[in-house]
Amino acid sequence: MTQVYYKGKSYPLSPEQTVLDCLLDHNIPASYSCKSGNCQNCILKTDQKNLPQESIEKLNDQQIDQGYFLPCQCKTTQDINIIDGESFYQSKVIEKHLFNKNTVRLLLDKPNGFDYRAGQFINIKCKGKNDLVRSYSLASHPINDQFLEIQVGLKPNGHLSGWMIEKLQKDDVISIQDASGLCFYISPIEKPMLLIATGTGISPLYGIIKDAISKGHQGDIELFYGGKNISSLYLKPELDELAKQCSNLNIHYSLSQQEINEHNINPGRASELALATLNNIEQYDVYICGNPDMVRATQMNCFLKGVAMDNIHTDPFEH
Amino acid sequence: MSESLFDQIGGQGAVDAAVDIFYRKVLSDKMVKGFFVSTDMAGQHAKQKAFLTMAFGGPNNYSSKDLRAAHAGLVKIGLNELHFNAVAGHLQATLEELGVAKNLIGEVMAIAGSTHDDVLGK
Numbered sequence: 362m363t364q365v366y367y368k369g370k371s372y373p374l375s376p377e378q379t380v381l382d383c384l385l386d387h388n389i390p391a392s393y394s395c396k397s398g399n400c401q402n403c404i405l406k407t408d409q410k411n412l413p414q415e416s417i418e419k420l421n422d423q424q425i426d427q428g429y430f431l432p433c434q435c436k437t438t439q440d441i442n443i444i445d446g447e448s449f450y451q452s453k454v455i456e457k458h459l460f461n462k463n464t465v466r467l468l469l470d471k472p473n474g475f476d477y478r479a480g481q482f483i484n485i486k487c488k489g490k491n492d493l494v495r496s497y498s499l500a501s502h503p504i505n506d507q508f509l510e511i512q513v514g515l516k517p518n519g520h521l522s523g524w525m526i527e528k529l530q531k532d533d534v535i536s537i538q539d540a541s542g543l544c545f546y547i548s549p550i551e552k553p554m555l556l557i558a559t560g561t562g563i564s565p566l567y568g569i570i571k572d573a574i575s576k577g578h579q580g581d582i583e584l585f586y587g588g589k590n591i592s593s594l595y596l597k598p599e600l601d602e603l604a605k606q607c608s609n610l611n612i613h614y615s616l617s618q619q620e621i622n623e624h625n626i627n628p629g630r631a632s633e634l635a636l637a638t639l640n641n642i643e644q645y646d647v648y649i650c651g652n653p654d655m656v657r658a659t660q661m662n663c664f665l666k667g668v669a670m671d672n673i674h675t676d677p678f679e680h
Numbered sequence: 681m682s683e684s685l686f687d688q689i690g691g692q693g694a695v696d697a698a699v700d701i702f703y704r705k706v707l708s709d710k711m712v713k714g715f716f717v718s719t720d721m722a723g724q725h726a727k728q729k730a731f732l733t734m735a736f737g738g739p740n741n742y743s744s745k746d747l748r749a750a751h752a753g754l755v756k757i758g759l760n761e762l763h764f765n766a767v768a769g770h771l772q773a774t775l776e777e778l779g780v781a782k783n784l785i786g787e788v789m790a791i792a793g794s795t796h797d798d799v800l801g802k
Contacts, residue, residue, distance in 0.1 A: 397741040399730035418692060419729070660721055665707060669700050670725045 366442040380405075380416075380432035380441060391432070398434040405432050406444040413437055421671045423543040426478070449486060449536040450475060455508055457531055460595035463515040464561065465526045466500075468508045469537070477503050477540030479568035480648075482676065483511070484538040487521060487529075495521045498565035498650070498676060499540060502572060509537075512564035512596075544676040546572040548646040553581040555645040557635050557659055559588060562651025563596050565676055569648060574607050582607075583639065587615035587631025613638065632659040636666065643667030646674070653677035685737035685787050689780060695732045698774050703728045705770040712766050715754055735771065735792045747798035755801040764800060768792055 364371040365383050374383045381403050384391040393403040398419055406428050416435035417425050428444065435441070450472035458466045477483075482498040501510035516522045529535075546569045548554055554573065556566045563586055573582060588594045594614055604610045615631040627634055632655055636642065647663050649656045656677040663673055690697070703725060706716045718724045734740040751759060771792055775785045796802075 395730065395741055395746075397739050399726075399733055399740055401726055657719060657721065661707070664700075664721070665704060670703070670722070675722075 363438050364440045366440065368443075368445060374437070374441070376438055377436065380435040380437070382433075384432065393433055396433045398431050401431065403431055403433045404429050406430075406446065407441055408444060409437075409439060409441050411437075411439055421543075422547050423545060423674065426545075426547060427541075427543070446539045446541060449538055451534050452509070452537050454529060454531050454533045454535070457529065459526070460512070461592050463526070464595050465513050467511050467513065467525065467529070468501075469511070469535070471507060471509050472537070475509075475539070478545035479503060479572035480545035480565040480676070481540040481542040482565070483509070483540050485511075485521070486536040486538075487524065488534075488536070493521055498542075498561075498568075498678075500564035500567045502568060502575065505571065505575060510564075512561050514561035542676060544648060544650065544674045545569060546576070546578075548573065548578070548580070550576070550578055551580050553645045554578070554583065554648065555635060555639065555642065555663075556582070556584045556648045557632050557651075558584070558586050558649075559631060559651035559655055560593065560678075562649075562656075562676070562678060563600075565650050566648055567596060567600070570603065570610065574603075574610070579609065582610045583635070583645075584610065584612045585615065585631040585635040585638075586612065587617065587634075589617055590619035591616065591621060591626075630655075632662070635659075636662055643669075646672045648674045650676040651678060685784065686739075689736050689784050689788070691738070694736060694778075694780075695729055695738065697778060698732050699725065699729050701777060702732065702770060702774040705773060706767060709766060709770065712763050712770075715759060715763065732771075735788050737787070737791060744798050747795055748801060751799045752801060759800065761800065764796060 363374040365374050365380055367384065367389060372383055372387045374380065381391060381393055381396070391403060394400045398415060407430060408428055412430050413435055416430040420429055452472055453470045454467060455470055456468040460466060477499060479499065479502050482496045484494050484496050486492055486494045497511040497513060499509060500512050501508060513522050513525050515526055544565060556570065558566045566584065570582060570584065586594060586600065597614065600612055604612050612625060613634055614626045615629055615634050616626060617630055620628060639645065642663060643666065645668060647668050649659050656675050660673050660675050664670055707713050716724060730740065734742055768789065772785060772789055775788060
């Protein structure tokens with residue numbers, strides 16, 4: 362008898378029964394609504410590789426890559442393990458480095474078996490801060506880096522960010538969850554990429570650019586990185602270094618509150634510069650990270666200018 | 681005579697081809713865009729896919745009750761006949777832009793039209 366595994370228990374699945382109905386029959390409070398594969402309310406994650414076409418055909422490439430499927434459309438005779446993502450790993454702080462007084466780079470121990478895509482984020486729970494949980498994007502590369510890297514910007518009234526910048530030390534231990542998020546590199550190798558970031562939104566895009574380069578991406582990689590003044594662009598030195606080694610990476614910096622006369626530093630906002638600079642934007646895969654208002658407005662503008670919705674990948678920093 | 685409307689129009693592929701075009705039209709229309717703008721654009725996009733699937737005669741379990749409930753909040757803030765007709769117009773324009781056969785367009789518009797009372801809570 363086929364089994365559905367969920368939170369450590371197994372439930373028998375009949376050949377004509379959907380995975381969703383199986384869970385519901387056993388009184389598991391699975392979310393759902395339309396039961397016709399349209400609303401995506403029931404979406405779950407699995408590591409099973411042979412999912413029926415109907416259960417994944419309406420999902421985008423990132424979702425399919427991450428093992429998401431629609432259980433209301435899933436009938437199968439192969440065991441299915443539903444992944445929860447709620448368990449925490451312990452991770453030690455390997456290194457702490459302040460970019461400036463508002464931004465810190467933290468390198469964390471990568472737990473055994475921890476896998477992710479460059480650009481995803483992890484939930485971090487800090488014992489020292491009453492078990493507060495916050496999400497931080499990964500700037501590291503899953504294969505080329507032996508550690509996990511996050512870049513944390515100080516938020517006004519931010520509970521965790523202030524604590525990480527001032528109190529957290531090397532060798533302290535924090536709890537982290539499995540990586541999640543759909544903003545990661547999945548572009549066809551020839552396709553031009555447009556990346557737009559403000560503030561620490563640059564951190565996942567940094568991971569994504571490194572990932573694209575390591576996979577031999579051929580298309581143009583156009584990065585628009587904006588901040589208030591030159592010290593907000595804390596990753597500029599490393600990005601400039603990357604651009605030297607990589608001829609298809611073009612970086613455009615924007616400063617909204619400072620004027621600097623250097624060839625690739627422009628006045629104004631990164632998102633506006635991007636839309637003004639590229640006149641065939643519908644050809645691009647677009648990645649947008651940072652301030653939620655900027656991300657949503659830019660997503661809308663790119664979509665209206667012809668970029669397919671499925672080609673716009675966003676990570677709005679809602680915290 | 682066995683092919684369904686959904687098969688004839690091109691199934692899931694047709695929905696995928698139509699959704700961005702249709703969604704752009706409603707977002708660019710001052711009269712109706714307020715009903716479609718959301719902080720969750722991707723979620724709204726999925727709703728448009730669901731709507732088109734239904735209009736194309738595709739698999740869906742939306743009952744009259746579901747449609748009423750889904751639009752009740754919008755009716756409360758003023759959704760009316762003019763908006764319904766505007767959105768129907770964008771649907772038709774999308775199908776024409778995609779070169780869909782006239783008779784199939786007619787069938788899709790009939791399905792869309794049949795939701796009138798439920799959508800407007802009449």
